[in-house]
Structure formats: C-alpha cells, structure tokens
C-alpha cells in the first residue's frame with residue numbers, strides 16, 4: 001500500500017504542536033511581562049477566563065496588584081475562578097469601554113487569550129478589539145496577547161527566550 005499522511009488538513013505543524021507552542025509561549029511571555037511590570041501598582045486585566053489556567057498562573061505570580069477578569073460566561077475550574085468583585089462579567093466590547101470610563105488608563109499588565117479555533121475570525125476580532133484595549137494601559141504598561149494586535153501607539157517588544165514567534169505578542173505603552 002502507498003504510505004500517506006492521515007486525512008487531515010495542514011502540512012507542517014500538527015494541532016498538538018501549535019497548542020504546545022501556544023502554552024509554552026503564554027507562560028514565557030506572562031512571566032517576562034510580570035517581571036517587567038513588577039514595580040507598577042496598577043491592576044492586571046485578564047481578558048478571557050476560559051478554563052482559568054492563565055488566570056491561576058497570574059494569581060500565583062503577581063503580588064500586590066489586583067487582577068480583574070473580563071469574561072462573558074464563567075466556566076472555569078473551581079480553583080481558578082476569581083472572586084465576584086474582581087470579575088467583570090459581559091462581552092468585552094461593552095465592558096472594556098465601561099471600565100475605561102470608570103477607572104481610566106491604569107492597567108499595568110493586560111493579558112488577552114480570547115481566540116477560538118478559527119484563525120481568520122481571531123484576527124478579525126483582534127483588529128476590532130485593539131482600540132478598546134489600547135487606552136487602558138498606564139505608561140510603561142504591557143499587553144500580552146495570543147493574537148497579533150493592531151495598536152496605534154504601542155511598541156511591539158521582542159519575545160523572551162522560550163516563546164515561539166507568532167504564538168504570542170508583547171506590546172508596551174512608552
């Protein structure tokens with residue numbers, strides 16, 4: 001018989017490869033961004049709770065800063081669920097502007113992992129939501145994202161060792 005690849009689309013990395021790269025990159029970028037912003041007092045915003053793994057990582061590694069989680073429907077592991085007063089429930093297209101009106105540009109670190117399986121859809125959403133995220137960052141604040149963002153005034157930083165190009169992005173307000 002003729003040996004051939006199984007009937008799946010995509011020729012280079014498997015979905016497992018991509019998932020592992022995303023996870024490894026998330027941790028490397030978050031650890032880097034936490035360290036770079038450690039001297040800042042402003043809150044941390046987690047956009048998209050999901051299972052709560054990255055929230056749990058943030059909560060374990062950040063000291064002295066409040067972490068607010070923006071999520072439309074909580075479905076996280078019980079160990080990784082924020083207290084009610086740190087949860088901003090709703091669609092971020094509405095909750096980000098409302099929070100900005102109340103709090104202003106105070107965030108020291110924003111992490112976004114909002115995407116699903118469809119890369120085109122993720123990119124479209126990232127383009128739409130970028131201008132809603134950008135004004136939240138305090139001077140010197142960082143944004144870590146699993147999707148490329150489209151900011152007017154933020155600088156894109158080099159990834160730390162261990163992160164995979166294209167799987168994670170870091171931006172800074174100068």
Ligand code: SAM
Pocket residue numbers: 047048049050051052053054055070071072073090091092093113114115116
């Ligand atoms: N980083 C998380 C973890 O480590 O478990 C996974 C996050 S999961 C990939 C994406 C989450 O973003 C989902 O829980 C989804 O409900 C949320 N989300 C996506 N679009 C949203 C929106 N427009 N408003 C609020 N939450 C949204």
